[in-house]
Amino acid sequence: VDVDIRDARAGDADAIACLLGQLGYPTSRAVVSNRLARLAASGADHVLVAVLDGEPVGLVTVHTSLTIADDQSVAKLSAIVVDERYRREGVGEALVAAAEDRARAAGRSLMFLTTAERRTDAHSFYRRLGFEETGRRFAKSLF
Numbered sequence: 001v002d003v004d005i006r007d008a009r010a011g012d013a014d015a016i017a018c019l020l021g022q023l024g025y026p027t028s029r030a031v032v033s034n035r036l037a038r039l040a041a042s043g044a045d046h047v048l049v050a051v052l053d054g055e056p057v058g059l060v061t062v063h064t065s066l067t068i069a070d071d072q073s074v075a076k077l078s079a080i081v082v083d084e085r086y087r088r089e090g091v092g093e094a095l096v097a098a099a100e101d102r103a104r105a106a107g108r109s110l111m112f113l114t115t116a117e118r119r120t121d122a123h124s125f126y127r128r129l130g131f132e133e134t135g136r137r138f139a140k141s142l143f
């Protein structure tokens, strides 16, 4: 499908809440509105949506961070989800390509991501897009 990729706006909060539900993080429009505002204020985060017929049908977020090991910042693909009605139609690929273009234009040296072991579909998707599996993620709750 032919989607437009653009920066997320406040008016996308409803659709984004729906997409986050499909990613396994159910939430409300009001909560998403707050998060969009916080992410925009951080200066290190970008939220892009894929729009079809005026409606967001996919979402990607990118977080940029400095590192002690390199002068160039790195870009973390921090979330991606496509509406289940439009999967396997190239929307996810278009979102990642747009995220990569922006990161490259901003001089980022690397894009990386972490993904849960159970998301085997997503692993196939990332490999197909040229991401290599190079490590493991360890996490520990601090509460």
Ligand SMILES: CC(C)(COP(=O)(O)OP(=O)(O)OC[C@H]1O[C@@H](n2cnc3c(N)ncnc32)[C@H](O)[C@@H]1OP(=O)(O)O)[C@@H](O)C(=O)NCCC(=O)NCCS
Pocket (backbone or CB within 6 Å): 022, 023, 080, 081, 082, 083, 086, 087, 088, 089, 090, 091, 092, 093, 094, 114, 115, 116, 119, 121, 122, 124, 125, 126, 128, 129
């Ligand atoms: C992962 C996800 C974002 C991919 O988006 P998408 O729009 O369906 O992906 P695309 O159509 O651009 O796929 C591009 C290629 O990736 C591979 N791919 C995508 N989904 C795949 C799947 N379920 N199984 C195997 N390969 C897959 C294919 O090679 C595909 O090309 P093809 O359809 O011509 O074979 C989407 O499936 C999704 O939202 N999943 C649920 C949320 C999720 O797991 N997010 C990642 C969290 S880490």
